[in-house]
Amino acid sequence: LFSRLLIITGSDKMFGLPWTPYYTQSRFPYGGGDPLDVQHEETLLSTYVIAATVIFSMTVFTFENMLDRRQAKAYLKTDFPSELETTVAKIDAEKKGTKNDEKVVEDKTEEKTEEKKEESAADKKNKVDKLKPLLPQLREKFEKSQLYGTDKLKFSMFSSTFDTFMTMLSLLCGDAVYGWDISRSIVEHYGGSEKDDEIKITLVLLGLLSIWSALLSLPFEWYSTFRIEKKHGFNKQTSKLFFTDKLKSFLLSNIIGLPVAALVLMIIKWGGDYFYIYIWAFMFLFSVLMMTIVPVFIMPLFNKYEALKDGDLKTRIFALADTLKYPLTNLFVMDGSKRSSHSNAFMFGFGKNKRIVLFDTLMDQVEDEEIIAILGHELGHWALGHTWSNFLITQIYTGVAFYCFSLFYHANDMYQAFGFDDPSRPVPTIIALLLFFQILWAPVDKALSFVMTLFSRHNEFAADKFSSDLGNSKKLQTGLCKISLENLGAMCPDPLYATYHYSHPPLVERLSAMMELDKKKE
Numbered sequence: 001l002f003s004r005l006l007i008i009t010g011s012d013k014m015f016g017l018p019w020t021p022y023y024t025q026s027r028f029p030y031g032g033g034d035p036l037d038v039q040h041e042e043t044l045l046s047t048y049v050i051a052a053t054v055i056f057s058m059t060v061f062t063f064e065n066m067l068d069r070r071q072a073k074a075y076l077k078t079d080f081p082s083e084l085e086t087t088v089a090k091i092d093a094e095k096k097g098t099k100n101d102e103k104v105v106e107d108k109t110e111e112k113t114e115e116k117k118e119e120s121a122a123d124k125k126n127k128v129d130k131l132k133p134l135l136p137q138l139r140e141k142f143e144k145s146q147l148y149g150t151d152k153l154k155f156s157m158f159s160s161t162f163d164t165f166m167t168m169l170s171l172l173c174g175d176a177v178y179g180w181d182i183s184r185s186i187v188e189h190y191g192g193s194e195k196d197d198e199i200k201i202t203l204v205l206l207g208l209l210s211i212w213s214a215l216l217s218l219p220f221e222w223y224s225t226f227r228i229e230k231k232h233g234f235n236k237q238t239s240k241l242f243f244t245d246k247l248k249s250f251l252l253s254n255i256i257g258l259p260v261a262a263l264v265l266m267i268i269k270w271g272g273d274y275f276y277i278y279i280w281a282f283m284f285l286f287s288v289l290m291m292t293i294v295p296v297f298i299m300p301l302f303n304k305y306e307a308l309k310d311g312d313l314k315t316r317i318f319a320l321a322d323t324l325k326y327p328l329t330n331l332f333v334m335d336g337s338k339r340s341s342h343s344n345a346f347m348f349g350f351g352k353n354k355r356i357v358l359f360d361t362l363m364d365q366v367e368d369e370e371i372i373a374i375l376g377h378e379l380g381h382w383a384l385g386h387t388w389s390n391f392l393i394t395q396i397y398t399g400v401a402f403y404c405f406s407l408f409y410h411a412n413d414m415y416q417a418f419g420f421d422d423p424s425r426p427v428p429t430i431i432a433l434l435l436f437f438q439i440l441w442a443p444v445d446k447a448l449s450f451v452m453t454l455f456s457r458h459n460e461f462a463a464d465k466f467s468s469d470l471g472n473s474k475k476l477q478t479g480l481c482k483i484s485l486e487n488l489g490a491m492c493p494d495p496l497y498a499t500y501h502y503s504h505p506p507l508v509e510r511l512s513a514m515m516e517l518d519k520k521k522e
Helices: 002-009 044-075 082-095 100-110 121-126 134-173 175-189 198-231 239-270 272-301 312-323 360-365 368-383 386-408 412-417 429-440 442-487 495-501 507-521
Strands: 305-307 328-334 345-350 353-359
Touching: 044 134, 044 412, 044 429, 044 442, 044 495, 082 134, 082 442, 082 507, 134 175, 134 198, 134 442, 175 198, 175 429, 198 239, 198 429, 239 272, 239 429, 272 345, 272 386, 312 328, 312 353, 312 368, 328 360, 345 368, 353 360, 353 368, 360 368, 360 442, 368 386, 368 442, 386 429, 386 442, 412 429, 429 442, 442 495, 442 507
Parallel strands: 328 353
Antiparallel strands: 305 328, 345 353
16 A cells, blocks of 8 residues: 555655645646656645645544444443433323323324325334333334444445545546546547637536546445335335436536536636625525525425315414414425435425425324424524524635635645646636635535534524424424434434534433423423
């Protein structure tokens, strides 16, 4: 391994600096010929950027691998977590003797279709019994939850190792230079040139990267869906649906993404020294446009959305929205069950055209009152301004990121370090963008990602409190327990792992926080 690394980096010593990729413009001139004798002044950036990138990537990988191993140990526990047991036992004790639970279940059972009646015995066995106490069911599902978490974590660790290896290999081999030269040759084959057709070459490069990424990720996505999810009873989709989804996603990402990329490059070239302002404005308008058209035109390409049938649940949801002044215009049920038995609910829409979507799996798993409590939580995000704050943070992030890019846009010493070292050839704008965001901006992005995870957890607690203040505390607690049961959620996550990775607090923390609020109210 060391000898290969010596060859790739072109260094006489293992830790000799600067490191350089194997494939560079000077070592492999476009069109063939002898290597170029190029002399560049070494700067701090050109000397250390590749080594620093490798060190940063390996440091992050090592740290996250350490957290994964801690979580792996947590999944080996066989004793049911005592804190969760104490907390859920209190919920069962408060729920005991409730008269209307059985009637709610009977009413919903009468509405089941013939297809639901014909579900397999295994599916029925895995369903939550709404009439039984929650604690015995959590105990029964604990081992399954641990096994499911272990399988997902092992696969995640393997995927992360593979991704890190491929990233380092791509970096040290000089794939960016090689990919650009291949794209250039394709465009020139049809009469173009690097000088006049940079955007065309860019679109070819992005198309090739998109194909490569799709092919590379396909085996991992297939294994996750048809091995792990199926093994634990979650996957419901067929191979045909799986590949159809992938094809649709691939086509949409390119149909939308490539023209946007072309416009971004045009704005950078047209905007002069203050191009980042115009880029920010364009990205803002694009974000608003996507928020508007995705739910209406793109999401229906993957799932079926039907209006929730008239009834008590629909009436109560609209009444809740009206109470909170939420401009709800439509209420849909999505056929999430055709892909997975996982459940969810979400809101979307812009301005005064708001909509709420319930997964059909959610409606099967919880009671109507628990759905109201869960929607109280989701509407809490809107009422407390979480939706707008996240949107605002995204816009500030975009503006700052492109401003910082403008400072490094002409940092030729960095591009030379990554193999774009032929002074007779201009550095492609797309390469400048990719290298900046993947290399220089990566530490900032990683740090901000962790801060946003903490911010998200804070917002989740606040939304729980909002729903509790509406009088939904008890039903939100039981609803969260049932969702965790159905989804085999982690019942004893490692604290450090959860802090770093979880955008939602662990179940026991949310339940304990709501119980503490109830005590204060009493």
